[in-house]
Each structure stands twice: as structure tokens, then as C-alpha cells.
Amino acid sequence: MKKVILLLAVLIFASCKKESQEPFGKPEATTETTVVKSPEVLGKEIFENKGNCIACHLPDKKLIGPSLHDIAKIYKDKNADMVTFLKGDGEPLVDPSQFEVMKTNFAITEEMSDEELQALEAYIYSNLK
Incomplete structure (x- = not known):
């Protein structure tokens, strides 16, 4: 009887799985890659999208x-x-x-962060090149 209890205890102990064990097979990649955009690239995205500046301004000629x-x-x-x-x-x-x-567009630009405004400025200055 002692052998059966001992055997049962060993089986229960052995069947317990540690939470930190790796799954069987090839592990999945869990690292995320963050892409850092240059201020000019971020500025261009803001200019063309969030800021909607492109509705009135073009890089090389007057629009509105x-x-x-x-x-x-x-x-x-x-x-x-x-x-x-x-x-x-x-x-x-x-x-x-x-x-x-x-002035009607200040409602948009006033909501932008300093980083976004500086990126927009960097994009505008990039048009001097």
C-alpha cells in the first residue's frame, strides 16, 4: 500500500508542468519592432493626412x-x-x-503635439532642398 501511495505521489508530481516551460517545437517570436520615422517622414504624413494641409498647400506651387x-x-x-x-x-x-x-485650421494644429508640429516644420523646411 505504501508503494502505491508513493507511486501515485510521484506521478502527480511529475505531471505538474511549470508555467515557464517553453512549448514543444519552434518558439514564436515575441519581440515587437518599432520603426522610428524621421521628422520629415512624420511631417509629410501629418501634412497629407491628419493636418489636411495638402488641401491648400503644394510643395512647389501656390494652390489656395x-x-x-x-x-x-x-x-x-x-x-x-x-x-x-x-x-x-x-x-x-x-x-x-x-x-x-x-485661422480655421488652427483648430487642427492646436491639437497637435510639439513633436508633431516640429515634424511638420521639418517637412516644410525639407522643401527648400
Whole structure:
């Protein structure tokens, strides 16, 4: 009888599985890869999507608003802060006659993070090249 109880105890102990054991076969990859985008790439995505800036601005020619090239050139020449303007805190420098149209978009840009606004600025400046 002692042998049966001992055998039963050994079988129960042996059948217990540790939670940390690897499953049988090839283990699945569990590491996630995070892709870091350059500010210009992120800025272009914001420009074309979330910001909807592309509805009024084109890289190299005037549409409703001035071209990105013109915006970048004027801000660079005047050493002005584009991010401050996009937050709604700056004066219009490029085309003041279109300021009322641009003001309606501040609702979008004011909700953007500093990182997003800086990426948008980097994309706009990339059009000087």
C-alpha cells in the first residue's frame, strides 16, 4: 500500500508542468519592432493626412495657400518660428491676405503635439532642398 501511495505521489508530481516551460517545437517570436520615422517622414504624413494641409498647400506651387517652398524660404529668411504660428500664437508672415482662411485650421494644429508640429516644420523646411 505504501508503494502505491508513493507511486501515485510521484506521478502527480511529475505531471505538474511549470508555467515557464517553453512549448514543444519552434518558439514564436515575441519581440515587437518599432520603426522610428524621421521628422520629415512624420511631417509629410501629418501634412497629407491628419493636418489636411495638402488641401491648400503644394510643395512647389501656390494652390489656395502658398507653396511649401515659399513658406520655408520666408520663415528661414526672417528666422521666424513656424511652430509658434501653427499653435495660433504668431503673426502671418507669408501671405497675410490668406490669414483668415488659415485661422480655421488652427483648430487642427492646436491639437497637435510639439513633436508633431516640429515634424511638420521639418517637412516644410525639407522643401527648400
